[in-house]
Amino acid sequence: MALHNRISRKELKERILKDNTPRTTISFYQYFPISDPTTFRNHVYKIFNNLGVLGRIYIAAEGINAQISVPTENFEKFKEALYSLDPALDGIRLNIAVDDDGKSFYVLDVKVRPKIVADGIDDPSFDMSRRGKYADAETFNKLANDPNTIIIDMRNHYEYEVGHFENAIEVPSDTFREQLPMAVEMMQEHKDKTIVMYCTGGIRCEKASAYMLHKGFKNVYHLEGGIINYVNQVKQKGLENKFHGKNFVFDQRLGERITDEIIAHCHQCGKPADTHVNCANDACHLLFIQCEDCAKEFEGCCSKECQEFIHLPPEEQKKKRKGIDLGRNVFNKSKERLGKLLAKDK
Incomplete structure (x- = not known):
């Protein structure tokens, strides 16, 4: 086969x-x-x-x-x-x-793949078997209530934006490989405190906990099964839910509704919104948050320029898209490069 x-x-x-x-x-x-x-x-x-x-x-x-x-x-x-x-x-x-x-x-x-999660770690002495302690939902809640605990979100900035745990620290970045050294640097003055790391399903925070131990931290936990497992445990055991908003996921859904709270805002008009979409212009495909009103006004596009682009004849669109490599095109990245690329064929 x-x-x-x-x-x-x-x-x-x-x-x-x-x-x-x-x-x-x-x-x-x-x-x-x-x-x-x-x-x-x-x-x-x-x-x-x-x-x-x-x-x-x-x-x-x-x-x-x-x-x-x-x-x-x-x-x-x-x-x-x-x-x-x-x-x-x-x-x-x-x-x-x-x-x-x-x-x-x-x-x-x-x-x-070279690794199951890209981490940028090239130190041969790094040992993934020496990782932090698991924290189930009940343990996580107890640790979260302790003023000596620091909770670190090991997800990308656009994931944190639509939903996160109470008092969680954001490590603002586009990639996990960027986050690891940033988290170590940010936590240097807190080496004597308990650190709890979390992510969507557990894979990133588990590796992050091992990396923190590798860098000399002592009391490090990671949320077992990440946000997904935490929410399921909270429901099953009747525990307090300390996660607010939506859990971003990397599939067609682009998010799981955890609570009714909307803690993010439309990237176009600023109204409360937490629906991630990809720009309808295939030459852009920007990942951004868009409310229903702006989705109608801009026809699913992130800008008037992209809205005009999708109404060009298909062959002209195809010609202008040729050779454009946007990489990880998410909202906080500048669109100036895209504009220059599209302008070359005008």
């Missing part, structure tokens, strides 16, 4: 939007040694593809990281298959999505 997708992503997306099969969105990760990531990747692809799994899976010598959706009727078969892949995966925690419409993914991508 083929070990990759042969159908266009556009067609696959249309299929999943029309398909009413109940699906469950799941995320999981595990740090463990994989001697042959490519062979392991091919094995994973064949098994998961046969079960109708969709989503994004990264495999590296250091482990596996996955955000996927599974046909609900195949959930138990999927668990059995996952747990049998390697002894290190037997019984690992699965984070079940909090706010799920079953349309989170429309294609199965299983890729081999």
Whole structure:
């Protein structure tokens, strides 16, 4: 069988939007040694593809990281298959999505990467096995109530903007690799305090806790299973919820509603809003927050310039898009470069 997708992503997306099969969105990760990531990747692809799994899976010598959706009727078969892949995966925690419409993914991508989360760490003495202590929801709440505890958000700035824990410190950056050294520098004067780190599903804060210990910090925790697991535990155990707003997720949903509070604002008019969208202009694709009124006024675009662009003839749009590489194009980045690129063909 083929070990990759042969159908266009556009067609696959249309299929999943029309398909009413109940699906469950799941995320999981595990740090463990994989001697042959490519062979392991091919094995994973064949098994998961046969079960109708969709989503994004990264495999590296250091482990596996996955955000996927599974046909609900195949959930138990999927668990059995996952747990049998390697002894290190037997019984690992699965984070079940909090706010799920079953349309989170429309294609199965299983890729081999240098690392399962890009961290920028090149120190050969760094040891991922020496990581911080797990904090479940109950422990997290107790630590959060202690004035000697510092809570650090190890997510990107646009994730923090729409939702975060009470009193959490933001490490303002676009990438995790930028955050790690910034977090160490910001916490130098607090080495005697308890540090609790958190992220979406646990993979980033777990590595961050190990990095903080590597840099000489002593009392470091990381939130077990991240925000997703915390919210599920809070609901199951009837605990106080200390997370406010929306949890940003990296799939088609772009967010899980945790509380009714809207703590962010539309990037165009400033009204309360926390809906992330990508600019409708494919030559821009900027990730930004847009309210319903601005979505109508700008037709899903981030600016009047982009709105004008989407009304150009398709061939002219295609010509102007050619050669443009926007990288990680998110709201806080300057659009001056984009304007210059688009202006070259006018």
